[in-house]
Amino acid sequence: MAKYRDLILEIIKASSGHMTAEAIYLEAKKLQPSIAVGTVYRNLRLMTEAGEIKRVVMANSPDIFDISTHPHAHLICQKCHTIADFSISNLEEHLQKLTGLEILGYDLNVRYICNICKKKGIG
Numbered sequence: 001m002a003k004y005r006d007l008i009l010e011i012i013k014a015s016s017g018h019m020t021a022e023a024i025y026l027e028a029k030k031l032q033p034s035i036a037v038g039t040v041y042r043n044l045r046l047m048t049e050a051g052e053i054k055r056v057v058m059a060n061s062p063d064i065f066d067i068s069t070h071p072h073a074h075l076i077c078q079k080c081h082t083i084a085d086f087s088i089s090n091l092e093e094h095l096q097k098l099t100g101l102e103i104l105g106y107d108l109n110v111r112y113i114c115n116i117c118k119k120k121g122i123g
């Protein structure tokens with residue numbers, strides 16, 4: 001099993017650090033033609049549970065798996081679906097003050113149109 005975990009980690013690292021399960025499977029199959037789709041999904045689940053990767057739930061598209069597990073927000077282009085990381089300093093602290101609750105984490109997806117798509121002028 002460990003070899004598949006390493007394979008999956010390498011694949012996500014080689015991308016922008018964010019991939020859907022399907023994209024990971026397609027890449028894995030190129031490198032390891034005998035790999036089954038169930039194996040990829042099972043490993044992704046185990047790796048998420050172990051905190052090695054983070055599952056990010058998307059509103060209108062398949063969930064993505066994120067190589068970066070520290071708290072951060074995402075900028076998501078609404079045209080090409082490119083995902084970029086950004087962090088807001090002290091956001092957890094701020095939320096904690098605002099709510100008076102102990103914040104364990106957050107998911108923040110910011111929608112925008114990236115410069116490349118703006119130039120193309122699609123949509």
Ligand SMILES: [Zn+2]
Pocket residue numbers: 077078079080081082113114115116117118
């Ligand atoms: Zn774009």
Ligand SMILES: [Zn+2]
Pocket residue numbers: 018066067068072073074084085
């Ligand atoms: Zn991310």
